[in-house]
Amino acid sequence: MRFMIIVKATADSEAGKMPSTELLTAMGKFNEELVNAGVLLAGEGLHPSSRGARIRYDGASRTVIDGPFSETKELIAGFWLIQVKSKEEAIEWMKRCPNPFDGPSEIEIRQVFEMSDFGEAATPELVAQEESLRARL
Template sequence: MRFMLIVKATPDSEAGKMPKTELLAAMGKYNEELVNAGVLLAGEGLHPSSRGARVHFSGSKRTVIDGPFSETKELIAGFWLIQVKSLDEAIEWVKRCPNPMESDSDIEIRQVFEAEDFGAEFTPELREQEARIASKIAAPV
């Protein structure tokens, strides 16, 4: 099972405040633990929303909304993508994580959909297309 561990933004992360050396070192150690356990698929920090944009969809219309966005508690400051056996195992990994912010913070854990989750709606043709895309992503550039 794949899980996305979503680091929620804080006022400091949205202000662009960079982490201290001690936190960077602790995160590096944690990331090494994830890699050594064979569970880390990806993980990155994100720039504040002031350097981003949203695209709003309404029917066929697209509207671009430039950041920053006001609701900090709804924003993401970073993520990990891990592959583990269960939600309980994902929770245990998150509990071992250093606090990603210098204040109170949250990490949300969300399971990633797998092909089998979509049932019959995910036709053999769509599965084949998904496999082609995955092989292109995995191919070295």
């Protein structure tokens, strides 16, 4: 099972405050543990929303909205993508994670859809396409 671990943004992360050497060291050690256990697929920190954009879809219309975005609680500052056996295992891993910021912070753990989750909508052709794309990554 794959899980996306979402690091919620804070006022400090949105202001562009960089982590300390101590935090970078602790995160590096944690990431090394994830790699050594064979569970880490990807993981990155993100620049503040002031350096980003959103695209709003309405039918065929596309509207680009440049950051920053005001609702910090809805923003993310980083992520991990891990592959583990259960949500409980994902939770146990993330309980070992250093606090991503100096003050209060929060992460969210979300399971990633697999093609099998889509039932009959996942036709054999779509499954084959997905497998082909993954093989090319």
